[in-house]
Amino acid sequence: MKSTxxxxxxxxxxxxxxxxxxxxxxxSTILKKMDDxxxxxxxxxGKNKIILIDKNGKEEIREATIxxxxxxxxxxxxTSPASQTGISVLSLPDDVMYLxxxxxxxxxxxxxxxxxxxxxxxxxxxxxxxxVLYSAKYTPKLLKTEADVFVLELTPLNRSDYxxxxxxxxxxxxxxxxxxxxxKANNKxxxxxxxxxxxxxYWNATEIEMTDLKKNHKTKMQMSDVKYDTGLTDDDFTVRKxxx
Amino acid sequence: xxxxxxxxxxxKWLIILAVAGLTVFFIYESKDLHINSDIISSLxxxxxxxxxxxxxxTQFGGNDMGMIVLETDDVFKAEVIQHIKxxxxxxxxxxxxxxxxxxxxxxDIKSSEWGIEIGKLVDEYNLPDKQLQLDSLKTxxxxxxxxxxxxxxxxxxxxxIMFTLLPDEDKQAVATEIKDKIEALDLxxxxxxxxxxxxxxxxxxxxVSDIVWLVPIVFLVIAIVLLLSFKSFGxxxxxxxxxxxxxxWTIGIMAVTGYELTIISNIIPVVLLAVGSAYTIHVLNSINxxxxxxxxxALVQALRYIIVPVILAAVTTAIGFVSFVFGAYLTxxxxxxxxxxxxxxxxxxxxxxxxxxxxxxxSMYGKKTAIESEEKKTILTHKILLPLVKFLFKHxxxxxxxxxxxxxLCIGGMFLIKTSVNMADYFKKDNPTRVAEGVxxxxxxxxxxxxxxxxxxxQSPEVLKMMISTEHFMKEDPNIxxxxxIADLIEQMNDAxxxxxxxxxxxxxxxxxxxxxxxxxxMPQLVNDNLSKGIIQSKxxxxxxxxxxxxxxxxxxxxxxxxxxxxxxxxxxxxSVYVKLNSSLINSQYNNLLIAIVMVVxxxxxxxxxxxxxxxxxxxxxATIIVLxxxxxxxxxxxxxxxxxxxxxxxxxxxDYSIHVITGFNKHLISHGxxxxxxxxxxxxxxxxxxxxxxxxSAGFLVLLFSQIVPLQNFGLLVAISMFGSGLGALTxxxxxxxxxxxxxxxxxxxx
Numbered sequence: 002m003k004s005t006x007x008x009x010x011x012x013x014x015x016x017x018x019x020x021x022x023x024x025x026x027x028x029s030t031i032l033k034k035m036d037d038x039x040x041x042x043x044x045x046x047g048k049n050k051i052i053l054i055d056k057n058g059k060e061e062i063r064e065a066t067i068x069x070x071x072x073x074x075x076x077x078x079x080t081s082p083a084s085q086t087g088i089s090v091l092s093l094p095d096d097v098m099y100l101x102x103x104x105x106x107x108x109x110x111x112x113x114x115x116x117x118x119x120x121x122x123x124x125x126x127x128x129x130x131x132x133v134l135y136s137a138k139y140t141p142k143l144l145k146t147e148a149d150v151f152v153l154e155l156t157p158l159n160r161s162d163y164x165x166x167x168x169x170x171x172x173x174x175x176x177x178x179x180x181x182x183x184x185k186a187n188n189k190x191x192x193x194x195x196x197x198x199x200x201x202x203y204w205n206a207t208e209i210e211m212t213d214l215k216k217n218h219k220t221k222m223q224m225s226d227v228k229y230d231t232g233l234t235d236d237d238f239t240v241r242k243x244x245x
Numbered sequence: 246x247x248x249x250x251x252x253x254x255x256x257k258w259l260i261i262l263a264v265a266g267l268t269v270f271f272i273y274e275s276k277d278l279h280i281n282s283d284i285i286s287s288l289x290x291x292x293x294x295x296x297x298x299x300x301x302x303t304q305f306g307g308n309d310m311g312m313i314v315l316e317t318d319d320v321f322k323a324e325v326i327q328h329i330k331x332x333x334x335x336x337x338x339x340x341x342x343x344x345x346x347x348x349x350x351x352x353d354i355k356s357s358e359w360g361i362e363i364g365k366l367v368d369e370y371n372l373p374d375k376q377l378q379l380d381s382l383k384t385x386x387x388x389x390x391x392x393x394x395x396x397x398x399x400x401x402x403x404x405x406i407m408f409t410l411l412p413d414e415d416k417q418a419v420a421t422e423i424k425d426k427i428e429a430l431d432l433x434x435x436x437x438x439x440x441x442x443x444x445x446x447x448x449x450x451x452x453v454s455d456i457v458w459l460v461p462i463v464f465l466v467i468a469i470v471l472l473l474s475f476k477s478f479g480x481x482x483x484x485x486x487x488x489x490x491x492x493x494w495t496i497g498i499m500a501v502t503g504y505e506l507t508i509i510s511n512i513i514p515v516v517l518l519a520v521g522s523a524y525t526i527h528v529l530n531s532i533n534x535x536x537x538x539x540x541x542x543a544l545v546q547a548l549r550y551i552i553v554p555v556i557l558a559a560v561t562t563a564i565g566f567v568s569f570v571f572g573a574y575l576t577x578x579x580x581x582x583x584x585x586x587x588x589x590x591x592x593x594x595x596x597x598x599x600x601x602x603x604x605x606x607x608s609m610y611g612k613k614t615a616i617e618s619e620e621k622k623t624i625l626t627h628k629i630l631l632p633l634v635k636f637l638f639k640h641x642x643x644x645x646x647x648x649x650x651x652x653x654l655c656i657g658g659m660f661l662i663k664t665s666v667n668m669a670d671y672f673k674k675d676n677p678t679r680v681a682e683g684v685x686x687x688x689x690x691x692x693x694x695x696x697x698x699x700x701x702x703x704q705s706p707e708v709l710k711m712m713i714s715t716e717h718f719m720k721e722d723p724n725i726x727x728x729x730x731i732a733d734l735i736e737q738m739n740d741a742x743x744x745x746x747x748x749x750x751x752x753x754x755x756x757x758x759x760x761x762x763x764x765x766x767x768m769p770q771l772v773n774d775n776l777s778k779g780i781i782q783s784k785x786x787x788x789x790x791x792x793x794x795x796x797x798x799x800x801x802x803x804x805x806x807x808x809x810x811x812x813x814x815x816x817x818x819x820x821s822v823y824v825k826l827n828s829s830l831i832n833s834q835y836n837n838l839l840i841a842i843v844m845v846v847x848x849x850x851x852x853x854x855x856x857x858x859x860x861x862x863x864x865x866x867x868a869t870i871i872v873l874x875x876x877x878x879x880x881x882x883x884x885x886x887x888x889x890x891x892x893x894x895x896x897x898x899x900x901d902y903s904i905h906v907i908t909g910f911n912k913h914l915i916s917h918g919x920x921x922x923x924x925x926x927x928x929x930x931x932x933x934x935x936x937x938x939x940x941x942x943s944a945g946f947l948v949l950l951f952s953q954i955v956p957l958q959n960f961g962l963l964v965a966i967s968m969f970g971s972g973l974g975a976l977t978x979x980x981x982x983x984x985x986x987x988x989x990x991x992x993x994x995x996x997x
Contacts, residue, residue, distance in 0.1 A: 055774070059774070084753070084756035084757070084759075085756070085757065085760055088757060088760050099360075100361075100761070102742065102754075102757040102758070102760070103757070104751060104753040104754040104756070104757045105742050105744065105754060105757070107742070107743065109359075109360040109361055109741065109742060109743070110359050110360030110361070111360055111361050111362075111363060112360070112361075112362045112363070112364070113362075113363040113364065118352065118363065119764045120764075121760060121763055121764060122763030122764030123764065160370045184337075184338060185334070185338060186337075186338030188338065188340070215343065215411070216343070216411075
């Protein structure tokens with residue numbers, strides 16, 4: 002009798018543990034797959050159009066070319082509007098940034114530890130712009146599985162302004178469709194809508210629409226002319242290149 | 246006249262039904278009455294400086310800015326820093342708050358040879374807790390102009406946590422939530438709440454508490470005075486009923502026409518209760534005097550007698566109120582004038598239509614009270630009025646000279662009269678808003694916002710340089726400690742680019758520096774969206790009228806002396822508004838007094854068909870107004886947004902006493918032919934009504950001493966003093982003048 006109960010308890014524990022670990026396994030696997038979709042190319046170049054939309058619907062458009070290598074080197078060169086043409090931003094690992102202002106003819110190093118600040122007037126914070134793997138930044142939990150999407154709750158591993166991020170991941174292709182950002186009082190403060198398209202062998206976020214729900218301000222980042230794996234080297238991400 | 250009175254009796258049910266219906270309607274409508282505690286909204290649109298101030302406050306979010314000050318012995322202590330973070334977080338996570346800036350989350354931009362370091366002044370995930378860290382933070386904060394005296398007070402004992410509210414939010418609700426949340430943290434440091442949203446919240450509470458507490462007290466006080474005077478239920482009930490209905494209707498009309506309750510108009514109920522009961526008292530008195538067996542005929546006759554004096558009394562009072570419409574600076578004072586006048590006329594109409602209709606419907610109850618009240622008032626007659634009459638006839642010259650002496654004294658006192666426009670003074674000394682304002686002034690360079698508005702291309706070097714030189718000029722004034730503008734930020738960024746702390750000469754450089762500033766939270770507070778307008782934000786330390794005036798004049802001269810084709814410069818802010826308010830207090834006082842005196846003399850003279858009687862009637866009130874200003878000068882009660890109202894109100898109500906005495910004198914003179922006898926009878930008969938009215942009106946206004954708002958306390962006291970003065974003037978000065986004038990005439994006729 003006693004042993005029957007013991008066995009039952011043991012079985013229950015094992016089964017439950019199995020379920021939990023399967024669940025955890027699932028969540029991390031899903032997130033890793035998402036990371037793969039988002040960060041698999043070795044490098045990328047393309048055109049970036051930044052559309053800022055204020056609460057009255059007024060739009061402001063900036064254009065830039067973008068080059069990216071691995072997940073931690075990126076170069077932005079603004080091509081429009083005229084007053085900002087030639088302004089370039091180079092992001093390197095360890096929160097190091099260089100800014101080049103052509104009117105001054107010189108670059109400045111910008112060290113920013115305040116990652117909750119927004120990037121160049123957009124609704125993306127430096128934190129959001131960082132291309133660090135999601136699986137390295139967050140602990141995932143599978144909330145539910147819907148017809149087309151997995152819904153994951155991501156809890157930050159390190160310091161962050163967010164208490165959690167809810168992400169809806171496409172079941173078949175594993176790209177994110179929607180990310181919802183919550184502050185520490187559990188208010189939803191931002192959301193990002195993703196539109197993905199397959200270019201060559203990779204999935205590309207042709208548009209990310211970030212909405213600051215508090216300010217009712219929107220930023221659309223649209224990618225075009227995307228090319229992958231063109232063989233960019235670290236030499237393309239230097240201060241010397243920044244000034245060209 | 247008879248037809249009118251009979252008509253009332255005939256249509257009594259219709260009148261009662263109409264009144265009941267309208268009352269229900271107005272009660273229903275008054276649900277929609279809002280409280281407007283936003284003093285800024287009361288600034289007039291026809292004053293360019295005030296209009297600009299309103300626009301700037303809205304456009305650049307200044308009116309949505311709040312401030313929490315935390316005071317302790319030393320801000321740079323681990324637990325204090327911890328508490329600042331707690332407050333910062335709790336503000337950050339309050340719905341409706343757009344941004345928070347404090348010691349624990351402020352952005353710190355350091356520029357060095359190699360570049361710019363953008364970080365937080367304090368690492369919020371790793372707050373400084375070692376003495377060494379705290380000391381170095383202190384040294385750093387005091388070394389930077391943007392923190393010293395702005396975020397941490399210069400003596401290091403206080404720190405400010407600034408926040409802005411989202412523009413479309415219910416500011417009052419957010420302010421209340423913030424206050425509750427911060428108080429719930431129960432921190433050991435002293436916490437002060439400042440800024441317009443918090444102040445409005447406080448004012449709102451004051452308005453509500455004044456209404457909730459004062460109105461019932463006034464009701465009770467007037468009821469007691471009436472009960473003592475009439476010793477009958479009808480005598481208490483009917484005047485209070487009409488005054489109460491007048492209040493309800495007026496509030497209803499305010500709601501229907503879309504007006505709001507302000508710190509001034511919240512006393513409309515008190516004023517109407519005190520003033521509006523008088524007309525019914527007159528009507529009742531008149532009905533009680535007619536001792537006809539046929540009650541219906543008695544009513545008709547009573548109405549016939551009373552209609553002209555009552556209309557006269559109400560119209561003169563209404564004129565006193567309406568005179569505020571001309572010359573008042575703040576719209577809330579104009580509103581107050583209009584609606585008290587409306588309420589007065591409603592009380593009049595109700596007294597003339599509704600009261601007789603009600604009495605004739607309930608005529609059974611009316612008779613007894615008439616006889617009773619007749620006998621009770623004799624104590625007043627024997628103990629006060631008879632001795633008074635004897636004294637006046639015995640010593641007319643002494644009486645006259647005593648008044649002359651008093652008036653000379655008060656004319657002297659008038660020169661000492663001061664004005665006060667500082668809104669913080671409107672609160673009691675221990676009121677949290679006033680205390681907070683005091684702390685802001687002492688520790689953070691004041692709380693009076695100053696804005697210099699620049700209209701032009703905000704990216705042009707010329708405009709930015711002009712801004713910088715304006716800021717330098719402003720800082721020469723000892724009352725200006727901090728200034729902030731987009732030009733300062735451009736200078737800082739230019740420095741960060743390694744080109745020195747100055748505005749670049751090249752517009753392209755400015756445009757590119759802008760790239761670094763875009764999206765910063767402070768930007769919408771400094772420049773508008775399309776970069777055609779920018780402001781210098783500053784604060785003025787002192788609230789002294791003289792210093793405000795000197796600064797405003799100096800700034801305006803600077804602007805005039807620096808004309809340029811690149812931008813238009815304008816000065817606005819609280820100093821400019823206060824200077825205008827101050828000069829308008831004096832001007833509007835002259836204006837509306839003059840208007841009121843002329844109108845009253847004209848109307849009284851016209852109705853009594855004698856210019857000299859119009860002037861005679863005005864003498865006691867003019868004397869009272871002199872006494873009033875003398876009293877204000879001697880006791881140091883300043884002329885402010887509420888006390889500026891007293892003189893005209895005193896005139897409007899006080900004139901009634903003189904009218905009573907003069908019309909009484911006229912009537913008795915006709916029936917007796919002997920002036921001295923007429924004066925005696927007038928004082929004995931009208932004296933009673935005057936004294937009861939003085940007491941009931943004064944008692945009503947004296948309740949305002951319990952108001953939460955200082956100018957209203959002074960207002961109540963001063964109106965009571967004026968009522969007493971006009972009553973005394975009408976019963977002593979006016980009869981003495983009549984006696985002396987009459988004796989002179991006698992001597993003249995005898996000599997002939």
